[in-house]
Each structure stands twice: as structure tokens, then as C-alpha cells.
Amino acid sequence: MxxxxxxxxxxxxxxxxxxxxxSARRAVLHLLKKRETALDPLLAALTAVxxxxxxxxxxxxxxxxxxxxxxxxPRRDTRQLCVVEEVADLWALERSRLFxxxxxxxxxxxxxxxxxxxxxxxxxxxxxxxxxxGVDEVVLAMNATxxxxxxxxxxxxxxxxxxxxxxxxxxxxxVGGELDYLDxxxxxxxxxxRRPVA
Amino acid sequence: MxxxxxxxxxxxxxxxxxxxxxSARRAVLHLLKKRETALDPLLAALTAVxxxxxxxxxxxxxxxxxxxxxxxxPRRDTRQLCVVEEVADLWALERSRLFxxxxxxxxxxxxxxxxxxxxxxxxxxxxxxxxxxGVDEVVLAMNATxxxxxxxxxxxxxxxxxxxxxxxxxxxxxVGGELDYLDxxxxxxxxxxRRPVA
Ligand SMILES: [Zn+2]
Ligand SMILES: [Zn+2]
Numbered sequence: 001m002x003x004x005x006x007x008x009x010x011x012x013x014x015x016x017x018x019x020x021x022x023s024a025r026r027a028v029l030h031l032l033k034k035r036e037t038a039l040d041p042l043l044a045a046l047t048a049v050x051x052x053x054x055x056x057x058x059x060x061x062x063x064x065x066x067x068x069x070x071x072x073x074p075r076r077d078t079r080q081l082c083v084v085e086e087v088a089d090l091w092a093l094e095r096s097r098l099f100x101x102x103x104x105x106x107x108x109x110x111x112x113x114x115x116x117x118x119x120x121x122x123x124x125x126x127x128x129x130x131x132x133x134g135v136d137e138v139v140l141a142m143n144a145t146x147x148x149x150x151x152x153x154x155x156x157x158x159x160x161x162x163x164x165x166x167x168x169x170x171x172x173x174x175v176g177g178e179l180d181y182l183d184x185x186x187x188x189x190x191x192x193x194r195r196p197v198a
Numbered sequence: 199m200x201x202x203x204x205x206x207x208x209x210x211x212x213x214x215x216x217x218x219x220x221s222a223r224r225a226v227l228h229l230l231k232k233r234e235t236a237l238d239p240l241l242a243a244l245t246a247v248x249x250x251x252x253x254x255x256x257x258x259x260x261x262x263x264x265x266x267x268x269x270x271x272p273r274r275d276t277r278q279l280c281v282v283e284e285v286a287d288l289w290a291l292e293r294s295r296l297f298x299x300x301x302x303x304x305x306x307x308x309x310x311x312x313x314x315x316x317x318x319x320x321x322x323x324x325x326x327x328x329x330x331x332g333v334d335e336v337v338l339a340m341n342a343t344x345x346x347x348x349x350x351x352x353x354x355x356x357x358x359x360x361x362x363x364x365x366x367x368x369x370x371x372x373v374g375g376e377l378d379y380l381d382x383x384x385x386x387x388x389x390x391x392r393r394p395v396a
Contacts, residue, residue, distance in 0.1 A: 002261065002289070002292075003250075003262040003266075003267050003277050005243065005246040005247045005250060005262045006247060006261065006262060007245045008239075008246070009240075009243035009244060009246075010249050011243075012236075012239045012240040012243045012244075013240065014238070015236065016225040016228055016229070016240075017221070017224050017225060017228050018216075018217070018221040018224055018225060019225070023215070023216040025289065026216060026286070026378075027214040027215060027216060027217070028287065029260075029285060029286050030214055030215050030260070031214070031244075031247075032247070032251060032260040032285070033260060033285065035248075038210075038213065039247070039248055039251070040245070040248065041206075041210045042207075042210040042211065042214075042244065043241075043244045043245065043248050044210075045206045045207035045210045046207060046210075046229075046237070046240065046241045047241060048203040048206070048207075048243060049203045049204060049207050049229075049230070049237070050233075050237055050238065050241050052201075052203060053230060053233060053237070062227075062230040062231060063200065063201050063204065064201040064204060065201065069200070069201055082372065085323060087227060087230070087231065088224075088227050091200070091223065091227065094200075097385045103394070105239050105324065198206070
């Protein structure tokens with residue numbers, strides 16, 4: 001029905017996470033009808049990002065510069081290093097604005113099932129960063145999954161000879177979490193890690 | 199956190215229908231991580247559409263050519279003309295592949311509330327197309343809303359002096375239903391059972 005160019009655009013959009021064929025069609029229609037306010041700005045933004053897209057050779061973040069804005073920021077505390085599985089996790093932590101240090105993106109997690117071994121992740125370069133010195137604390141911010149925790153334990157062992165404090169995110173009830181709705185694993189973690197009431 | 203270019207891209211995407219800030223961030227992350235398979239194809243598709251985007255001067259469809267692919271297709275039955283409110287409705291009917299004729303997009307519907315008068319829609323050019331001759335049937339495929347039906351009645355009156363059969367979609371449409379949201383089966387039934395305007 002639509003021209004090949006419009007079909008191709010619809011297909012490209014429908015492959016984005018959160019988009020299906022139907023929402024992609026609606027978005028394309030919106031873009032076609034709102035050229036000045038929707039299509040042109042999106043095209044300009046995509047072009048700008050595409051021209052400058054880079055993976056940070058220090059931390060693995062994706063940004064429009066290398067080093068990335070975080071690694072290049074002199075106000076970041078270089079003594080704290082937060083290790084995450086994926087760029088998405090880095091972004092989630094950045095949105096919280098709670099971590100003042102820098103990051104290291106592993107590019108995944110160890111997984112026997114998926115055949116992901118230590119050399120498939122950026123663990124060697126993490127160890128090299130720590131070996132350079134200047135880092136006081138390494139925060140292992142892996143997901144609270146079996147594979148995430150396996151990865152955290154593996155990294156903790158790899159860096160135990162360095163004079164750094166190795167910490168991990170607390171496990172327990174999410175804020176607003178109701179006991180009745182939580183899975184058993186979360187409940188068990190929260191119970192095991194119970195603390196004295198202040 | 200992210201660079202200005204990435205922030206701008208996130209904002210452009212978050213303004214698309216069906217997208218919010220959260221899903222836009224996920225989509226941007228996907229684009230950044232999958233340059234070859236996601237970002238580059240989307241950029242190329244947007245560029246191609248942007249360079250050739252046109253509103254069909256015959257029917258009002260948006261496409262990458264003028265006349266649009268439908269108006270230019272010699273296999274379409276020029277004796278049947280389907281009048282719709284919006285381009286989205288045209289696309290919905292095209293997806294059903296049930297209407298062999300051509301279209302006319304009004305660009306909206308008559309509305310006392312929103313101050314939309316006949317001269318704000320493409321009704322004059324519709325009448326002109328019918329006056330040229332060659333059209334046997336005009337299918338009024340307005341939405342089954344009060345304003346849609348008001349618009350249909352107005353058009354029926356405007357063209358009653360021409361030797362054309364004027365029909366409308368059967369009222370198997372749910373009350374308040376908009377074409378763009380209907381499943382294909384309902385659309386097909388409504389089209390098959392279309393009736394002369396009383
Ligand atoms: Zn970096
Ligand atoms: Zn056309």
C-alpha cells in the first residue's frame with residue numbers, strides 16, 4: 001500500500017524495543033503529517049548521534065565522544081568505580097544521580113548456559129584499571145540474578161589482591177514493595193540481610 | 199548524563215505517539231548499541247522518506263510521490279471513490295485490501311465545537327473530482343461518531359445532484375469507534391455491508 005520507503009521506515013521503527021507493527025505505523029503517520037515538528041527534528045537528532053557515536057574506550061559507555069562525558073568530567077570521583085553489566089544499567093544509575101564516581105561496563109554477565117566466559121566480558125580491562133591504582137572502592141552493581149551474582153563473585157576474586165574495598169548493592173525489599181507481592185527469593189534475601197533497627 | 203545529542207534524540211523519540219520518556223530511552227540505547235542493524239537503517243529510512251515526502255494533490259494521502267502510489271496505480275478502479283476523514287483511515291482500509299477504488303482524504307471532520315467548517319476540509323476538491331465524471335460510487339467511510347456522521351450527511355447533500363451512488367459503511371461499527379483502531383474483520387464486514395445513504 002504505502003511506498004517502499006515508507007514501508008522500510010515502518011519496519012525499522014517496529015524493530016525498536018517497545019514498538020510493534022501497529023505503533024510503528026502510527027508513529028510513521030505522525031512523522032509524515034508533522035514534518036517540521038516531528039520528522040525533521042528526529043532526522044537531525046539521529047544524524048547528529050550517528051556522526052559522533054562512540055564507545056568509550058575507558059569504561060564501555062556509549063556516547064557521542066571518547067572518552068565519554070562521564071570519564072571526561074573532572075568533577076567525578078575517580079576513587080570510586082562502579083561495575084555494571086550493561087550500558088542500560090549505567091544509565092539507570094546515572095538517572096538516580098547518586099553515584100559520584102566512574103563506571104565500568106562489562107558488556108554482559110558470565111553465563112554457562114549462553115557460553116559467556118570471563119574473556120568475553122571486559123574483566124581484563126577492569127583489572128587493568130584497578131591495577132593502575134587510584135581506585136579506593138569498587139562497587140559491584142550486578143543484577144540480583146544468579147548469573148549477575150556469579151559474575152560479581154568472580155570479579156571479587158579476580159581483584160582481591162588489590163588494595164581496594166569491594167562492595168555490592170544491597171539486596172532486599174524494593175522501595176514501596178509489599179511483602180505479599182514479592183517473590184520468595186527477594187523475601188529470603190531481605191530476611192537474610194536484616195539489620196538492627198536504628 | 200548523556201551528551202546533548204543523545205538527549206535531543208531521546209526527546210524527539212519521546213514525542214512520538216505511543217512513546218514516553220522511558221521507552222524512548224530504551225529505544226535510544228538500542229539504537230546506540232546496534233548501530234549497523236538499528237541506527238543506520240532507521241537513519242537511511244528516515245532520510246529517504248524525508249527527501250521524497252509529499253501530500254498527494256489528488257487525494258490527500260501522504261506518500262513519497264505525488265500523485266501517490268494509489269492514485270498512480272492503473273489497476274485501481276477509478277469508478278469507486280472512498281472518502282475518509284484522515285490519512286490514518288485510508289491506511290487502515292488499505293491494510294484490509296478490500297477496497298479496489300481510490301480515496302479522498304478530507305483532512306478532518308465537520309465540528310461546531312472545534313470550529314471546523316466545510317471550507318476547512320477538502321470537500322470542494324471532492325465535489326470537483328466527482329463533477330469531472332467517471333465515478334459511479336462514492337463510499338462515505340466516516341467514523342461512526344456524531345461528527346463523522348454529520349460530515350457524511352453534509353457531503354451526501356453536497357453531491358446529491360451528481361449521477362453517483364452514495365453509500366456509507368454499514369453500521370456494524372461500534373458506536374464511537376474509530377476506523378484506525380478497528381480489527382480487519384470488523385472493517386471487512388462494514389465495507390461489504392455498505393448501504394446507500396438514506
Ligand atoms: Zn567512559
Ligand atoms: Zn493520491
